[in-house]
Amino acid sequence: MRRVSIFGATGSIGQNTIDLIRNAQAEYDVVVLTGGRNIAQLAKDARALNADVAVTAFSDLLEDLRAALAGSGVEASAGPEALVEAASRPADWVMSAIVGAAGLKPGLAALEQGATLALANKESLVCAGALVLETARTAGARLLPVDSEHSAVFQALIGEELDTVERIIITASGGAFRDWRLEDLKDATLAQASSHPNWDMGQRITIDSASMFNKALELIETKEFFGVSPEMIEVVVHPESLIHAMVGFNDGALMAHVGPPDMRHAIGFALNWPKRRTLPVERLDLATVGEMTFRAPEEARYPALRLGRAVMNRGGLSGAVFNGAKERALDAFLAGRIGFVDMAEIVEDVLTRFEAEPGLVDETMTLETVMQTDHLARVWADSAMEKRA
Ligand code: NDP
Ligand code: MG
Numbered sequence: 001m002r003r004v005s006i007f008g009a010t011g012s013i014g015q016n017t018i019d020l021i022r023n024a025q026a027e028y029d030v031v032v033l034t035g036g037r038n039i040a041q042l043a044k045d046a047r048a049l050n051a052d053v054a055v056t057a058f059s060d061l062l063e064d065l066r067a068a069l070a071g072s073g074v075e076a077s078a079g080p081e082a083l084v085e086a087a088s089r090p091a092d093w094v095m096s097a098i099v100g101a102a103g104l105k106p107g108l109a110a111l112e113q114g115a116t117l118a119l120a121n122k123e124s125l126v127c128a129g130a131l132v133l134e135t136a137r138t139a140g141a142r143l144l145p146v147d148s149e150h151s152a153v154f155q156a157l158i159g160e161e162l163d164t165v166e167r168i169i170i171t172a173s174g175g176a177f178r179d180w181r182l183e184d185l186k187d188a189t190l191a192q193a194s195s196h197p198n199w200d201m202g203q204r205i206t207i208d209s210a211s212m213f214n215k216a217l218e219l220i221e222t223k224e225f226f227g228v229s230p231e232m233i234e235v236v237v238h239p240e241s242l243i244h245a246m247v248g249f250n251d252g253a254l255m256a257h258v259g260p261p262d263m264r265h266a267i268g269f270a271l272n273w274p275k276r277r278t279l280p281v282e283r284l285d286l287a288t289v290g291e292m293t294f295r296a297p298e299e300a301r302y303p304a305l306r307l308g309r310a311v312m313n314r315g316g317l318s319g320a321v322f323n324g325a326k327e328r329a330l331d332a333f334l335a336g337r338i339g340f341v342d343m344a345e346i347v348e349d350v351l352t353r354f355e356a357e358p359g360l361v362d363e364t365m366t367l368e369t370v371m372q373t374d375h376l377a378r379v380w381a382d383s384a385m386e387k388r389a
Pocket of ligand 2: 148149
């Protein structure tokens with residue numbers, strides 16, 4: 001039996017992962033399931049999958065979790081340290097699907113104990129790419145992509161030499177506002193930003209898709225994961241979301257990965273790797289699909305892409321600044337304190353300040369410097385928002 005743990009089990013990726021594991025439950029020994037505020041879901045799945053331990057990220061919910069697990073034999077624990085402890089429990093395969101920089105420490109702990117880490121939490125690579133890769137290398141642990149674009153690139157590269165790759169093209173749906181008039185974006189509401197045209201995902205990544213902060217994070221994720229230079233990475237808007245990424249080779253060939261917008265493909269690919277197994281995803285009928293269209297992302301509509309590209313070029317700890325500021329600005333948009341277009345302006349303010357105050361942060365990348373930088377970016381985002389208020 002394969003020992004598996006799922007971090008962020010109550011979320012969109014986590015639930016899809018559980019779905020696949022349920023399909024072949026006899027093959028898996030579930031070690032850890034983690035969640036946040038959704039205690040009922042966490043306890044229900046921990047019971048059904050007979051997990052060793054269920055962890056909520058929030059210490060104040062420990063008693064609720066204990067009560068929900070009473071009599072089940074599943075251990076309960078809570079808080080950020082408990083997440084790291086749970087990630088150190090031996091497992092063969094660990095899904096990293098916590099949302100945000102909070103996923104970094106548990107992911108590192110899972111790699112340290114040698115588990116194969118299926119990485120949905122792109123923020124880990126954005127904030128601390130070099131550290132994550134070095135941790136995996138030292139431990140002899142494997143990292144597999146779960147983000148659909150990166151899974152697609154990974155699949156297109158099987159059997160290929162990296163030095164024959166000329167370019168990597170990741171696609172973007174364009175998000176909720178791809179066809180809006182630019183002057184209307186400032187009035188976009190939370191409900192409008194939270195509805196994705198093609199993918200059913202968690203609320204935060206859905207809003208990040210509307211702003212293209214998600215694609216900006218994915219640019220950085222591509223550079224870090226595949227170790228390619230920034231000029232080789234392109235973004236194209238593909239409203240149908242059927243091609244997830246393309247790899248261009250030195251003989252002019254472009255290998256495209258085509259499939260329905262269903263994360264169970266990328267999750268299942270990572271779960272079954274290095275084999276392929278039958279997955280319960282829709283089979284595309286291309287004659288019904290009819291056409292696939294592509295266009296360049298408009299700079300004025302998606303300022304986040306320009307910021308993400310600058311961060312990708314700069315490297316170092318600027319990824320942690322970018323992500324921390326973005327998370328904070330998104331919190332404020334979710335709380336109704338700032339508007340949709342303000343998010344990119346806040347993040348740009350914080351990045352500008354980071355460049356203007358060199359030497360403030362030690363740029364050697366360690367877990368401590370990454371966490372300090374993440375914290376600083378959030379404080380700066382708050383002060384940028386206060387100034388505007
Ligand atoms: P969701 O918001 O649906 O789920 C997030 C998970 O993290 C939940 O289990 C949530 O718990 C938990 N959580 C929330 N806050 C914290 C915290 N502070 N500490 C620890 N755990 C926390 O997110 P998604 O599943 O959409 O996304 C997860 C990750 O996967 C993100 O990094 C995202 O970018 C990436 N991803 C997602 C895709 C998708 O299709 N959804 C596609 C590609 C990448 P609870 O809900 O119980 O509060
Ligand atoms: Mg993606």
